[in-house]
Amino acid sequence: METQPVKKNISSYIIQSQEDEIKRIALELHEGVGQTLYSLYTGMEFIESAVEQQEMKGYVADMAQMLERTIQEIRLLAVELHPPTLGTLGLLPAMKSYLKLYTSTYGIVIDLHNQGIEAAISERESITLFRVCQEALANIARFADTMSASITFQWKPNQLSINIKDQGKGFDVSEAMKKSTGIAAMIERMCLINGECKITSKISEGTSIDITLPLY
Amino acid sequence: MVYNGCGQTGSGRINQACEVVLSELKCDFVGLALQNTDGPDVKWHYAAGNINEKFKRITVRYGKGIAGKVISTGRAMSVENFPENISGKALEYPIMLAEGLKFAYAVPIHFKGIPKGVLLIGSRTGQSINENQKSFVREAARRLEQKLNG
Known part of the structure; x- marks a missing residue:
């Protein structure tokens, strides 16, 4: 029979591998495919300026426009998969950027x-917190039936607390825990970085999610 | 590109056209999305039967969401028994989530022969529509095309 620490290690390994793979694909899309397409795009523009036949010029211009749109798609897809700001600017700027897209x-x-000053946390911790917040916000979009919600970051010397609150439909937490893998995954993810995720909800009154992470 | 129907008077006429479709088909929601004039993104501009104002903030990328897919393919699309048996994730259908729709039928609206808009009708009970009603939606889209082009 597997012991709890072994199970925890396996979960941690699976989640970490998945994140690494997502990051690799995002980087490959952005730096590999995206760059190659950009080279094609500049080549297409060069051909467009060199071509004299009007009909062909228009055709090449259309192709260049399609390529431009594809480059933009690739860039957005890469950012959606793994926000580069998480590694460079940190959790808060990445979240601000994600909230714009979300709205x-x-x-x-x-x-x-x-509230407070953003402290430096490891990339593993910031991606976990980002994913948990993303899941909570996705649940608001899917089930809460609300026009607005709030997210509060509180940075204390030894702890980061994040509260995500909505005044939507609310739900029965114990029932949802049995059905939804999303909620269980949020709790599990936080557990793996020694944090906590508490969900409280009341039908017709809304939901509050409290995420905490000890800072050392 | 300029949509002639988006002015103050045109806007009223289009809202009215959405209301007509809503009452004629006895559906729960009618929405009109248009591709932005300065980029490929698609935005919901008009609605009738809406339960909130979320649609005004929703913008989908070309090829994404119902509106983006209809514009990119130039073909009608229907979603039944949402969120069951859908292609992709429920989160990829923002207008269905925002308006609590279970059924939707969306048709393209052309501007100078190119699909640039979408007329969507939806139901919150999951009630689908028959072929005659689909034909009515397509006809309404043609009338809206004339308003937007004219």
Whole structure:
């Protein structure tokens, strides 16, 4: 029979491998495929300027436009898979950037509050916190039936607390825990970085998710 | 590119056209999305029967969401029994989530022969529509095309 630490190690390994793979694909898309397409695009523009036949010029211009759109798609897909700001600027700027995309995708306004000064945390911790927040926000878009929500970051010397709150439909937490793998994954992910994730919800009143991570 | 129907008066006429489709088909929601004039993104501009104002903030990329897919393919699309048996994830259908729709039928709206908009009708109970009603939606889209082009 497997012991708890072994199970924890396996979960940690699976999640970490998945994150590494996502990051690798995102980087490959951005730095590999994206760059090759950009070379093709500049070549296409060069051909367009050299071609004299009007009909052919228009055709090449259309192809260049399609390539430009594909490059943009690749770039956005790479950012969606793994936000580069997480590794460079940190969790808070990555979250701000994600919230902009979230509001323009789902029409839900998220009020972001930050208390304290952002502390340096490891990339593993920041990607975990980002994924847990992403899952919580995705659940709001899918189930909460609300126009707005809030997310508060509180940086203390020894602890980071994040609260995600909405005043939507709410749900029965124990029932949802049995059905939803998403909620279980949020708790599991936080457990793996020695953090905690507590979910409280009341039907017709809304949901509050408290995420904490000890800072050393 | 300029959509002639988006002015103050045109806007009223298009809202009215959405209301007509809503009452004629006795559906729960009618929405009109248009591709932005300065880029490939698609935005919901008009709605009737909406339960909130989320649609005004929703922008989908070309080829994404129902509106983006209809514009990129130039073909009608229907979603039944949402979120069951859908292709992809429920989160890829923002207008269905925002309006709590279970059924949707969306048709393209052309501008100078190119698909640039989408007329979507939806139901919150999952009630689908028959071929005659689909034909009515396509006809309404043609009338909206004339308003937008004219």
